[in-house]
Amino acid sequence: xxxxxxxxxxxxxxxxxxxxxxxxxxxxxxxxxxxxxxxxxxxxxxxxxxxxxxxxxxxxxxxxxxxxxxxxxxxxxxxxxxxxxxxxxxxxxxxxx
Amino acid sequence: xxxxxxxxxxxxxxxxxxxxxxxxxxxxxxxxxxxxxxxxxxxxxxxxxxxxxxxxxxxxxxxxxxxxxxxxxxxxxxxxxxxxxxxxxxxxxxxxxxxxxxxxxxxxxxxxxxxxxxxxxxxxxxxxxxxxxxxxxxxxxxxxxxxxxxxxxxxxxxxxxxxxxxxxxxxxxxxxxxxxxxxxxxxxxxxxxxxxxxxxxxxxxxxxxxxxxxxxxxxxxxxxxxxxxxxxxxxxxxxxxxxxxxxxxxxxxxxxxxxxxxxxxxxxxxxxxxxxxxxxxxxxxxxxxxxxxxxxxxxxxxxxxxxxxxxxxxxxxxxxxxxxxxxxxxxxxxxxxxxxxxxxxxxxxxxxxxxxxxxxxxxxxxxxxxxxxxxxxxxxxxxxxxxxxxxxxxxxxxxxxxxxxxxxxxxxxxxxxxxxxxxxxxxxxxxxxxxxxxxxxxxxxxxxxxxxxxxxxxxx
Ligand SMILES: Cc1cc2nc3c(=O)[nH]c(=O)nc-3n(C[C@H](O)[C@H](O)[C@H](O)COP(=O)(O)OP(=O)(O)OC[C@H]3O[C@@H](n4cnc5c(N)ncnc54)[C@H](O)[C@@H]3O)c2cc1C
Ligand code: FES
Numbered sequence: 001x002x003x004x005x006x007x008x009x010x011x012x013x014x015x016x017x018x019x020x021x022x023x024x025x026x027x028x029x030x031x032x033x034x035x036x037x038x039x040x041x042x043x044x045x046x047x048x049x050x051x052x053x054x055x056x057x058x059x060x061x062x063x064x065x066x067x068x069x070x071x072x073x074x075x076x077x078x079x080x081x082x083x084x085x086x087x088x089x090x091x092x093x094x095x096x097x
Numbered sequence: 098x099x100x101x102x103x104x105x106x107x108x109x110x111x112x113x114x115x116x117x118x119x120x121x122x123x124x125x126x127x128x129x130x131x132x133x134x135x136x137x138x139x140x141x142x143x144x145x146x147x148x149x150x151x152x153x154x155x156x157x158x159x160x161x162x163x164x165x166x167x168x169x170x171x172x173x174x175x176x177x178x179x180x181x182x183x184x185x186x187x188x189x190x191x192x193x194x195x196x197x198x199x200x201x202x203x204x205x206x207x208x209x210x211x212x213x214x215x216x217x218x219x220x221x222x223x224x225x226x227x228x229x230x231x232x233x234x235x236x237x238x239x240x241x242x243x244x245x246x247x248x249x250x251x252x253x254x255x256x257x258x259x260x261x262x263x264x265x266x267x268x269x270x271x272x273x274x275x276x277x278x279x280x281x282x283x284x285x286x287x288x289x290x291x292x293x294x295x296x297x298x299x300x301x302x303x304x305x306x307x308x309x310x311x312x313x314x315x316x317x318x319x320x321x322x323x324x325x326x327x328x329x330x331x332x333x334x335x336x337x338x339x340x341x342x343x344x345x346x347x348x349x350x351x352x353x354x355x356x357x358x359x360x361x362x363x364x365x366x367x368x369x370x371x372x373x374x375x376x377x378x379x380x381x382x383x384x385x386x387x388x389x390x391x392x393x394x395x396x397x398x399x400x401x402x403x404x405x406x407x408x409x410x411x412x413x414x415x416x417x418x419x420x421x422x423x424x425x426x427x428x429x430x431x432x433x434x435x436x437x438x439x440x441x442x443x444x445x446x447x448x449x450x451x452x453x454x455x456x457x458x459x460x461x462x463x464x465x466x467x468x469x470x471x472x473x474x475x476x477x478x479x480x481x482x483x484x485x486x487x488x489x490x491x492x493x494x495x496x497x498x499x500x501x502x503x504x505x506x507x508x509x510x511x512x513x514x515x516x517x518x519x520x521x522x523x524x525x526x527x528x529x530x531x532x533x534x535x536x537x538x539x540x541x542x543x544x545x546x547x548x549x550x551x552x553x554x555x556x557x
Contacts, residue, residue, distance in 0.1 A: 002248055002249040002250070002251065002252060002275070003247060003248050004243075004247040004248070004249065004273050004274065006274070007152060007153035007154065008150060008151070008152050008153070008247045009150065009151040009152075010149070010150055010247075011149045011150075026149075026150075027147070027149050028146070028147025028148065028149040028150055029147065029246060030246065032242075033242060033246035033248050036242065036248060036250050036251070037246075037248045041231035041232050041251075041338050041339075042231050042337070042338070043231070046229070046478075046481050047481045048481065050229065051230075051231050051337050051338065052229055052231060052478070053231030053232065053234075053338075054231075054234055054238060054250075055222065055233075055234055055235055055238060055478075055518075056219055056220060056222075056234075056235050056237065056238050057234070057235075057237070057238035057239075057241050057242055058134075058141065058219060058237065058238070058241060059134050059184070059548065060219045060367075060514065060517050061219075061222065061478070061514050061517065061518055062479060062512070062513035062514045062549055063478060063514075065513065065549075078549070080238075081134060081135075081182075083136075083147075
């Protein structure tokens with residue numbers, strides 16, 4: 001919906017899972033871009049459980065720290081600097097066991 | 098992973114400053130590597146779309162032409178050893194050279210005889226009620242999301258703050274087909290004109306940006322987007338995410354619905370790496386943060402370490418480019434080589450830009466139009482420390498306490514961002530409590546790493 005369409009050609013999208021819900025992401029997009037485009041603004045929770053999301057989109061503020069399922073377990077990465085990959089699983093609240 | 102190569106030159110940052118410097122050192126025959134957290138060179142002003150995207154007329158404006166030319170030359174230069182998607186987390190001086198610790202796709206370490214830090218700046222985070230709600234973003238975040246990812250970060254969007262960059266951003270969103278609800282600027286029109294007056298005559302030598310601002314205002318008017326001067330942002334509200342922006346206007350508080358907000362009260366120089374290696378810095382005026390001190394040839398106080406662009410004080414892309422050229426020439430000269438461009442000409446080019454830079458700083462100065470935080474407002478977003486907690490800690494400390502003393506007592510600045518979001522605000526508060534200049538308040542001692550470094554990448 002908020003992806004610009006006229007004049008922009010993107011490769012066909014794949015799906016990534018945000019807290020179990022599937023959203024589309026195009027090859028080359030950052031996780032932050034795919035999430036914001038899908039209206040998924042929440043990227044982490046603070047100590048009180050309140051949601052937080054992207055602030056700087058340039059790697060400086062660390063507000064976009066999400067959990068990503070990797071081969072050897074869940075890892076935290078900055079969503080604004082991490083490229084989306086086909087089939088990626090993301091958790092925003094805490095790392096599932 | 099240890100990189101055995103010793104480069105003549107390592108450039109941190111692939112923005113206009115870093116690229117302009119690389120042109121000179123490469124032409125002088127010096128081996129040069131460039132490291133950037135972003136996957137592609139360009140810096141913040143030309144944050145590029147992913148290589149797999151095709152974007153028609155990307156950043157086509159006339160003002161961007163010299164920057165685009167420089168970028169094309171940089172990308173075509175096979176001599177440059179480019180390391181994208183790589184953060185510099187540490188810098189140390191060892192004997193007569195430097196060691197950089199890297200993280201990301203190409204982690205490990207790297208050695209260089211001379212280093213240029215051209216790390217740019219970042220949007221000043223400004224604490225106000227509700228600013229931690231998802232959907233409240235910095236103007237730079239919204240702009241880079243648009244430029245590089247071709248995504249409008251939310252609509253309708255409210256743009257707010259004292260920086261005229263908001264006008265440019267508003268037109269970019271409109272041109273992209275996005276919906277701007279309003280642009281709220283806290284300074285009155287009269288204040289803006291008064292602030293600009295002393296610098297106006299000098300700035301006429303570089304009319305481009307002034308004309309762009311005028312054109313942006315006309316564009317907003319045509320699109321029916323209210324540009325409200327003297328409208329003071331009060332806070333953000335919403336249930337779990339931003340739903341509305343409150344602002345004070347003509348003595349009453351108003352509410353405007355929004356899915357996203359872009360905030361801009363100015364920019365702070367990136368200073369973690371210069372401070373980590375011990376380079377002298379000073380409080381940047383008027384917006385704050387620390388600019389690295391340098392001589393006319395961009396040499397820092399550390400032999401072999403150079404700085405250029407926003408790292409030396411926020412002055413925009415043209416100044417960054419000019420300073421990069423100067424730094425490149427100086428690095429070549431100091432290495433006993435010869436750069437193609439003439440030093441005196443490069444310095445004159447930089448000097449010509451100063452009147453407009455002064456004008457922009459005066460106009461954007463948030464000095465008397467800061468939004469107000471409440472006691473509950475979080476000042477430190479990483480450790481969730483409120484204004485009240487910080488104020489109480491400052492009150493209890495001896496009169497000469499510095500930023501680190503406050504940090505150790507209440508944890509402000511101990512989180513992942515290393516204080517980049519809160520340090521400037523804390524220093525202002527300590528200075529106000531002590532009745533001194535911010536320059537007299539010692540900032541946090543900067544620690545390794547300068548970027549959150551996953552443990553698996555340090556050992557990997
Ligand atoms: C988000 C944002 C958007 C902006 N948009 C505009 C605009 O549209 N128009 C305008 O006129 N000005 C804009 N500016 C102002 C901008 O700073 C200048 O126009 C110009 O880009 C400055 O050039 P520079 O070379 O000094 O720094 P930059 O262009 O910021 O380049 C610095 C580079 O260093 C990299 N870097 C920083 N720290 C590290 C590290 N530790 N490790 C590795 N790499 C690192 C960054 O990724 C960046 O690419 C923007 C600023 C910001 C912060
Ligand atoms: S949004 Fe600031 S680090 Fe990603």
